Amino acid sequence: MPGVMPTSLIFLLEAFVLGNWIPRIPEVKAVFGFTASELGLALFVISLGTMIAFLAGSFVTKLLGLRLACTVFNPIWALSIMAIPFMPNGLAMGPVLLAAGISIGMTEIGMNTAIDRLEVRTGRRLMSKAHGFWSLGSLLGAGVGTGFAVMDVSLTVHFALVLGATALVMVWAGLSMPEFDRAKLDDGPPFKLPNRGLILLCIMPIGIMLIEGAFIDWSALFVQQELQAGPLAIGSIFSAFALVMTVTRFSGDMLLERFGSLRVARVSGVSATFGIALFSLSQSVPVAFLGALFSGLGVAIFYPLVMSAAAKRPGDSEDNVAAMSLFAFTAFMIAPPAIGFLADAIGLRWALALLIPISMTALVLSGELKKDA
Numbered sequence: 001m002p003g004v005m006p007t008s009l010i011f012l013l014e015a016f017v018l019g020n021w022i023p024r025i026p027e028v029k030a031v032f033g034f035t036a037s038e039l040g041l042a043l044f045v046i047s048l049g050t051m052i053a054f055l056a057g058s059f060v061t062k063l064l065g066l067r068l069a070c071t072v073f074n075p076i077w078a079l080s081i082m083a084i085p086f087m088p089n090g091l092a093m094g095p096v097l098l099a100a101g102i103s104i105g106m107t108e109i110g111m112n113t114a115i116d117r118l119e120v121r122t123g124r125r126l127m128s129k130a131h132g133f134w135s136l137g138s139l140l141g142a143g144v145g146t147g148f149a150v151m152d153v154s155l156t157v158h159f160a161l162v163l164g165a166t167a168l169v170m171v172w173a174g175l176s177m178p179e180f181d182r183a184k185l186d187d188g189p190p191f192k193l194p195n196r197g198l199i200l201l202c203i204m205p206i207g208i209m210l211i212e213g214a215f216i217d218w219s220a221l222f223v224q225q226e227l228q229a230g231p232l233a234i235g236s237i238f239s240a241f242a243l244v245m246t247v248t249r250f251s252g253d254m255l256l257e258r259f260g261s262l263r264v265a266r267v268s269g270v271s272a273t274f275g276i277a278l279f280s281l282s283q284s285v286p287v288a289f290l291g292a293l294f295s296g297l298g299v300a301i302f303y304p305l306v307m308s309a310a311a312k313r314p315g316d317s318e319d320n321v322a323a324m325s326l327f328a329f330t331a332f333m334i335a336p337p338a339i340g341f342l343a344d345a346i347g348l349r350w351a352l353a354l355l356i357p358i359s360m361t362a363l364v365l366s367g368e369l370k371k372d373a
Helices: 004-032 036-064 066-086 090-122 127-150 155-176 196-203 206-225 231-250 252-259 261-280 285-300 302-311 317-346 348-353 366-372
Strands: none
Touching: 004 036, 004 066, 004 090, 004 127, 004 155, 004 206, 004 231, 036 066, 036 090, 036 317, 066 090, 066 155, 090 127, 090 302, 090 317, 127 155, 127 231, 127 252, 127 302, 196 302, 196 317, 196 366, 206 231, 206 261, 206 285, 206 302, 206 317, 206 348, 231 252, 231 285, 252 261, 252 302, 261 285, 261 302, 261 348, 261 366, 285 302, 302 317, 302 366, 317 348
């Protein structure tokens, strides 16, 4: 299918950058002398950037077109993360983190809308597979990042070599994407809030996305701090989370065709809730590993499932994707700083345990998918 692989590569490369970042977060914390709250504040700047992107992203992607938006913003995401260890202090890091948040947010809107357009062109489900490539990128990135951490390679050398090269590949991948018809710019303001018909659908994945965000940015520190484990265990546990997500997402479109969105959503919600409970309350690496597996299984299909449902509801797909991203991906990005502040107050273990009841929103609101049956 022409255009599917280059667009899927955009997903993979975006996540590859994230995967390289995750195993090095404890080192970033140590190098800059951050407390958990200060690290949380730094991560919140990325979240602020994503919120700005999701509010203005529909306007920007319509103005630039999906192909150009991905070609421009995905490399900025890689270069922003690459620049972090070169900053002289935490304050100087702020603009770089804001740029990272804006660029990943814009890329999210561009690539998810592009996959929805390709689903329409081909008449096939593609969203879960595309997010499978995202998970594969995260897994590959985590492997590379863990390798550099275990070899004690400095952050500056690691990020400059790997993320600098990744940015170049991102430009090539963006230029290889197919052209899409541009949606018309309307007369409304560039910053948009979701329409009422999408609100419940947008709220539904928040708990699930909080779990994914927590695993990405805090699982490494949890394993190091609470379980007293080293870089190999840190990398292995996150890799297990990412691996089960990858495998499940690549089979997700088939599962959705066979069992339907509602049943898959409910099973996913149960698995994610059980997984984060097991992980946050674990006292050993094997139990944490098992919790990571269940969490990855539960998180895997949920976001692509609701993203696809949102894109196909009435209205411009750019507007609907931006609305879904505003809620779901912002939850994904806001979890890390929120957990940082809570960790200083009640401890990291109990901060993660608070996600157990929040994740149940996926089950409570899953009936919203009946509208798309």
